[in-house]
Amino acid sequence: MFLVHERKMADLSALKAIVGPKGWSEDSDTLSPLLVEPRGLYKGATPLVLRPETTEQVAAIVAECRESGIPLVPQGGNTGLCGGATPNAGGDQVLLSLGRMSKIRAIDPLDYTITVEAGCILQQIQQAAADVDRLFPLSLGAEGSCQIGGNLSTNAGGINTLRFGNARDLVLGLEVVLPNGQIWNGLRLLRKDNTGYDLKHLFIGAEGSLGIITAATLKLFPRPREEVTALAAVRDVPGVIELLSRMRAATGDQVSAFELMERFGIDLAIKHVSGVRDPLSDVYEHYALMRVSAGRENSGLREIVEESLAAAMEEGLVLDAAIAESEQQAKDFWRIREGIVEGQIPEGGSIKHDISVPVTRVAEFIAKADEAVAKAIPGCRPCAFGHAGDGNIHYNVTQPVDMDKQKYLAKWKDLNAVVHGIVRSLGGSISAEHGIGQLKRDELAAVKSPVEMDLMRQIKNILDPDHLMNPGKVV
């Protein structure tokens, strides 16, 4: 035992030497916030966090870890919700924090591209793009602290997916440190490149289990000049999807966000979040919150939104609607949407699901899930909201009013099984945008076909035969 321990200390010293005195920490105050994931579902342990500054240091670390058999857990802003960036509790996994690799290596507005290091905070990239009059469209709640390396490793979604796709769709090229310590420089600026297999998509969404993304070349877009935000009370959930389809067609696919909200969630936001008011004069059950973006001023999109909503009201599809008259009013509408998440917290435990189904089956999913969870835990209060435009619903089930919180949360897996069963029956996904991490790893094999699991395992085994890259995550 003593020998093993000494060996290990020597290995850790070698790792420290790679990054130099500023590039590591063993201090428990420094380490502890890095070892808990945001919801507190997982708590890990580690002897050491490494904070490399260059791709070459990352490569040397990975090579050294392979040599000494040390498992490595990469971490960005630690905002993921599936425990993908949390080491295990055993304390034998070294944490690799990418936060010091935060350079914007290049930006070219004429070329509509930006090349960034993994540790760049998402907001920093959005801002750099805006500074040269361009748009980087990835946008999500944690954008002030999440890092692009993590966004790409989890193929983040967010509110602009409908128009601009997921994180993977924004990538032109990647730089990756492979599990054998080699650097793959795939940082291409090319819009078209058909020379062999597309390797970048293998690393995007792999949650660090196939290698460490150290940099990326990303697509930029023209900055929108006009945005129209509208909120509509809609007849029912199928009506929300019908409205989405119409708005896409009427605006020429300029709908950049389309969110579903339901009464219960809005009530919670009004009750618990300061500044949130009921948005329309009457109270309705189902709402669509949409943003339409035009690339130019006086685009005429506002009139189109008005006309489309008016036509839908005449038909009874839309019951009432408001178009934001100012930027402040638009912010107020979005504040309701964000308030739904915040408003759930004071109501006790919440069992969460990040699911997607085909867009046209959103209504069926919510109806079936509402019925099933009511049967499973009488009195529980389902709150469905989110990116209806992508078929991606955050289905969070708040505990019954009088139930003990811990007793309720102990039913997490049971309730997941109920909801995910419905998702599967509708051809959906049990992780639309948050990934697998630790949280859903065991469930993955149940929802994927054996053929697909085999393929994934084969790829994992060939790239990372010693299973040292973020072990225990994804596969």
Next chain:
Amino acid sequence: MFLVHERKMADLSALKAIVGPKGWSEDSDTLSPLLVEPRGLYKGATPLVLRPETTEQVAAIVAECRESGIPLVPQGGNTGLCGGATPNAGGDQVLLSLGRMSKIRAIDPLDYTITVEAGCILQQIQQAAADVDRLFPLSLGAEGSCQIGGNLSTNAGGINTLRFGNARDLVLGLEVVLPNGQIWNGLRLLRKDNTGYDLKHLFIGAEGSLGIITAATLKLFPRPREEVTALAAVRDVPGVIELLSRMRAATGDQVSAFELMERFGIDLAIKHVSGVRDPLSDVYEHYALMRVSAGRENSGLREIVEESLAAAMEEGLVLDAAIAESEQQAKDFWRIREGIVEGQIPEGGSIKHDISVPVTRVAEFIAKADEAVAKAIPGCRPCAFGHAGDGNIHYNVTQPVDMDKQKYLAKWKDLNAVVHGIVRSLGGSISAEHGIGQLKRDELAAVKSPVEMDLMRQIKNILDPDHLMNPGKVV
């Protein structure tokens, strides 16, 4: 030898039995058009073409081939330009034609999705989408005969890439027969799905070397209601790229196509293609042909295009311009672009390059390449044109006027080496949209890093250890 031959005959009988009497042919008249690629660069041989009708038949064929060690070459519309669908000349590779699998399995305008079999002709899919008031945006010269399976296997580009991406960007899900004969059903209708590695991107663009794509679920879009086609004579090639960047911003990213044309190509089109006229009253060296699409009528885009071009003229960036006044005039403009390809044929041999560079380096590429090819073959006549908006230039070098055609074409590889050397120095790709096939296979190792080649070979070896799937192509 006799025994080997008998064994082989028995194996072929087993393959024929899988598809039934209508599903195969040994007839040389049937086979011969399938064994030549369109440019005549490659001529293959085969004992048998199989024409399966179902995915299960494809799976049985692949399993049987693996069992008997028979190499398999998949083929769609046989319109590829790199010999990727042509068997070798040895006659021991069986041809697998997907053309009978041409069912549209599902189409849902509300969901903006269509599910098609590999043998569907691209135009058939475009039409099916239009019939339900939707757009399937993939569009390229061969659309009347190419098949979607081939489009996906080569990750086809075409003229709408700028706005809608390459073929891979249009795919939500795939059905693939793996090299071991298993069927991977990845036909998802989901816009967001982060459950493990994204396998579909491995098969897209793999040219059948990792498995056979048998069906796909594709994204549809709102159908454009208004299209503005404009042609501008531009100061120089950097000016073309500058104009592109401005038009993207001014229209709010509604530029769906942006093509570069040069004088020499236009002259050839005028000389050899009936109905092509010089588009402007004066003669210029460089032109941009653009199409801007709006999702609605009276979009105001025409005015924006007018204003932008007028402003660019005042600055001297644009020298003259015309906006199509009718659909016929728009067609006439596009006829020039298409005529460039046709117009080269009567001028003798043409050595072709399908390259891409970062958009902002297009001008540098053309200048350097023009200089280098003039040095390599004095009197040769370079014709650069194509998808400038994607940095994708078709750089076809027409032979000197008095040179013997065969003598000229014998220099194909030498000239490729010159041009591709420049492409590499600019961080470009030697195959932007046509793929690798046989034509560029040997060159691939020279342009890719050893790290990347290793990754590709590892993936090939694990999925297709016997190298029976389209052998001799890609890797």
